[in-house]
Amino acid sequence: KQEVTQIPAALSVPEGENLVLNCSFTDSAIYNLQWFRQDPGKGLTSLLLIQSSQREQTSGRLNASLDKSSGRSTLYIAASQPGDSATYLCAVKDSSYKLIFGSGTRLLVRP
């Protein structure tokens, strides 16, 4: 059974700092891995999707990496801003097309 874990559960950093969010999964048989952000009371916003054959994806200040063999992904946020404050969720799409989510990392960027 696929399990997704995100560490840390919460993170508080000063504005301008670079940071890394971690995601691990137990079964390497995945189609893809997707990173989302969720603002309070809102749905999920897709940030990056990495196909199982890819190693990383970049969008602006965000970079996501995937190491399928070790069951790990990281989301790197450069030069963090208060507007980056949100909950970040990692999800893997398993072999049966289910999207399995981690419990998220709550990020607070202090001005």
Added chain:
Amino acid sequence: KAGVTQTPRYLIKTRGQQVTLSCSPISGHRSVSWYQQTPGQGLQFLFEYFSETQRNKGNFPGRFSGRQFSNSRSEMNVSTLELGDSALYLCASSLEANQPQHFGDGTRLSIL
């Protein structure tokens, strides 16, 4: 391009009632998935529909059901509501299985 639209945004029901939630996917998207989000269990997969067929189902009781219409719009129905069904119900659509899922803002269901 319009995003995923879920209606209603908020709903209050009492135990034993039933409820129907609606989701309109992004134009052209044929896959629609439903998720339940609660503080205790996080985000859990309910089911996925593709071209009007249920392609996958999560571990939820039969009280939770869904369907997809020929225009890809989807509905989710929950019968005999229980207090534990209080949650944010999220719908997501995608072009294909290997494409990003795009989420709506959800329907917040409260059971009294």
